[in-house]
Amino acid sequence: MSDPVLALDLGGTKIRGALVHGAGPEEALRGTAPQLERVAEVATPAAAGPDAILSAAADLAERIRSGTTVRAVGLSSAGVIDSGRGRVTHATASLTGWAGTDLRTPLSRRFGVPVSVLNDVHAHGLGEARFGTGRERASLLLVAVGTGIGGCHVIEGRAVIGSHGAAGHVGHVPVPEADGVDCPCGRIGHLEGLASGPGIVQLAARLGADRSLQDGRALAAAAAAGDEIALEAYRIAGLATGRVIGALLNVLDPEAVALTGGVPEAGAPWHDAVRRGIAQEAMDVVASTPVLAATAGSHAALLGAAARALDELPAR
Numbered sequence: 459m460s461d462p463v464l465a466l467d468l469g470g471t472k473i474r475g476a477l478v479h480g481a482g483p484e485e486a487l488r489g490t491a492p493q494l495e496r497v498a499e500v501a502t503p504a505a506a507g508p509d510a511i512l513s514a515a516a517d518l519a520e521r522i523r524s525g526t527t528v529r530a531v532g533l534s535s536a537g538v539i540d541s542g543r544g545r546v547t548h549a550t551a552s553l554t555g556w557a558g559t560d561l562r563t564p565l566s567r568r569f570g571v572p573v574s575v576l577n578d579v580h581a582h583g584l585g586e587a588r589f590g591t592g593r594e595r596a597s598l599l600l601v602a603v604g605t606g607i608g609g610c611h612v613i614e615g616r617a618v619i620g621s622h623g624a625a626g627h628v629g630h631v632p633v634p635e636a637d638g639v640d641c642p643c644g645r646i647g648h649l650e651g652l653a654s655g656p657g658i659v660q661l662a663a664r665l666g667a668d669r670s671l672q673d674g675r676a677l678a679a680a681a682a683a684g685d686e687i688a689l690e691a692y693r694i695a696g697l698a699t700g701r702v703i704g705a706l707l708n709v710l711d712p713e714a715v716a717l718t719g720g721v722p723e724a725g726a727p728w729h730d731a732v733r734r735g736i737a738q739e740a741m742d743v744v745a746s747t748p749v750l751a752a753t754a755g756s757h758a759a760l761l762g763a764a765a766r767a768l769d770e771l772p773a774r
C-alpha cells in the first residue's frame with residue numbers, strides 16, 4: 459500500500475485533518491472507499507491572523523503525521539484560492555487577514571512534500587464526485603446550503619475551478635424571491651442572503667416569527683412541529699434555491715445534483731419546495747436530472763483535498 463496523503467480542511471471555526479489512504483483515481487474507479495486514519499480537529503484561531511491560523515493547521519498536521527511518511531499534503535481552505543500559486547486571493551471577514559496568504563510555502567517547508575491547495579467547496583465537490591454520489595457519473599453539481607450557499611461542478615473527475623478560482627458561487631445568483639434582500643457579498647437580491655441558514659432565520663423574522671426562533675436549529679424544530687411561519691420561510695427559501703438549481707441545470711446539464719449542508723436537514727417542506735422550484739425553471743430536457751443527498755460524508759472535503767494532491771503529483 460502506498461503512503462497516505464495528509465489532508466487538512468481549514469474553515470472559519472474548525473481545522474480538521476486526517477491521513478487518507480486510497481484516494482487515487484485507480485481506487486475511485488475500482489469503487490473502493492478511501493480510508494481515513496487519525497482524524498482530528500482543532501478550533502480555528504480565526505481572529506488571530508494568518509500566521510496563527512497556519513501554525514495551528516501545521517501543528518495539527520504534525521500531530522496527525524507523527525512518525526508516518528506521507529506522499530503529499532492536500533489542503534482544503536475557506537476563501538477564493540489560486541491553486542496554481544497556492545495562495546488565498548479573496549476571503550470573507552470570518553478569517554482575519556486571510557486574503558493574500560501564501561498557504562503552500564509554509565506547509566511545504568515544514569513537511570518537505572508537495573502541497574496542493576484547493577478551495578473548501580471545490581474540495582468537497584471533488585470528494586463527493588469521486589467517492590460519493592458522483593461515483594460512476596461523468597459529471598456532478600454539488601450544492602451546499604448552510605451558513606452560506608456554494609457549489610462545485612465536477613466534470614470527468616475534475617472540479618471546475620474557474621479562471622479566478624471563483625467558480626461555483628451558487629449563492630450569488632439573483633432570484634426574484636430575494637429582491638431587496640442584502641447578500642453577505644455586498645450585493646442585493648442574491649440567493650444566499652435569502653436562503654442560507656442565517657438568511658432563512660432572518661426571512662422567518664420578517665414574516666413575523668416568534669423572536670425565540672433565532673437560529674436554524676430552533677427554526678427547523680418549529681417547522682417540524684407545524685409552525686406555519688417557520689414552514690413558510692422554508693418553502694420560500696426552498697423554492698428560490700430550486701429555481702437557481704433549475705436554471706443551473708439548463709446551463710450546466712450535470713448528470714446529477716448532490717445536496718449537502720445544514721439546511722437540507724430541515725426536512726420535507728424545504729425539499730418539496732426545492733423540487734417545485736426546479737420544475738418551474740428547468741427545461742424539459744434536463745427536468746428529470748436526479749437531485750440526491752450527498753453520500754461522501756462529513757469528511758468529503760478531506761477526501762477531495764487528498765484526491766487533488768495525488769492528481770497534482772508528477773507522474774512517476
Ligand SMILES: [Zn+2]
Nearest residue numbers: 630641643648
Ligand atoms: Zn451575493
